[in-house]
Amino acid sequence: MNRLLFLLFLIPSMLWSQSNFEKAEQLLESGKTDQARVVFENIVKDNPSQVKAIERLGDIAGQNKSWDKALLYYKKAKQLQPTAAEYYYKYGGALGMKAKSVNKFKAIGMIDEIKSSFEKAVALDPKHKESRWALLMLYLELPGIIGGSETKAVAYSNELMRLSPLEGYLSKGYIDEYFGRNKKAELNYSKAFELGKSKVAFQKLYNLYAYKLKNLEKAQQLKEQFEK
Numbered sequence: 001m002n003r004l005l006f007l008l009f010l011i012p013s014m015l016w017s018q019s020n021f022e023k024a025e026q027l028l029e030s031g032k033t034d035q036a037r038v039v040f041e042n043i044v045k046d047n048p049s050q051v052k053a054i055e056r057l058g059d060i061a062g063q064n065k066s067w068d069k070a071l072l073y074y075k076k077a078k079q080l081q082p083t084a085a086e087y088y089y090k091y092g093g094a095l096g097m098k099a100k101s102v103n104k105f106k107a108i109g110m111i112d113e114i115k116s117s118f119e120k121a122v123a124l125d126p127k128h129k130e131s132r133w134a135l136l137m138l139y140l141e142l143p144g145i146i147g148g149s150e151t152k153a154v155a156y157s158n159e160l161m162r163l164s165p166l167e168g169y170l171s172k173g174y175i176d177e178y179f180g181r182n183k184k185a186e187l188n189y190s191k192a193f194e195l196g197k198s199k200v201a202f203q204k205l206y207n208l209y210a211y212k213l214k215n216l217e218k219a220q221q222l223k224e225q226f227e228k
Helices: 002-029 033-046 051-063 067-080 085-099 104-108 111-124 129-141 150-163 165-178 182-196 199-212 216-227
Strands: none
Touching: 002 033, 002 051, 033 051, 051 067, 051 085, 067 085, 085 111, 085 129, 111 129, 129 150, 129 165, 150 165, 165 182, 165 199, 182 199, 199 216
16 A cells, blocks of 8 residues: 555656656757756756756756866766766766866876776777767877877777778778878768768768868869759
8 A cells, every 4th residue: 555655656756757857858959958957957856866857967067068067967877877878978078078178287187087988888888889989089189198099099990880881981081181191081081971971971071172172173062962
């Protein structure tokens, strides 16, 4: 009987929470971020373990470049769901953005935690592409003296290729473009574009033609092909 009473009280609460979460999501999608934040905060106040609402509060804090707030929310999400790769990825991303806003010496001290957060996401979800992209970019941007490595970046690009040829060619093009190997980047971006005419592949190849190779004719031809 006691269990039945508990369920009778719990179910309306769950439905209310779900309804408000959907309302907050709609507000967020329509650009009403502050209103959405208030609703998510109320959800978490009533149910401190509502991890999706906590995640959204982290996302909103990140949009506002409030990295310390974002880190607190993502850390809480990790604690609630320690096997969810996405929360380690988002925590690592927020920490990486914070590192860019502090002095170099403090940023260097944050690198290991950034790296380990992305690596944990990869370990938890062998198909998590975003974390591989993050590690690839991290190894490219870090100076060699503190762990930067094209070889390691290429290794993650190869993993992306195994998961998705589109992501693989995009990542190889990204590495080539980063090092100024623009003709090789063109080849890889072209292969990515041929795979599915994706908007991302189009944008990467178009920008390469327009701004790096200074070939406006090819850029225009590509645009016409994409629009068809």
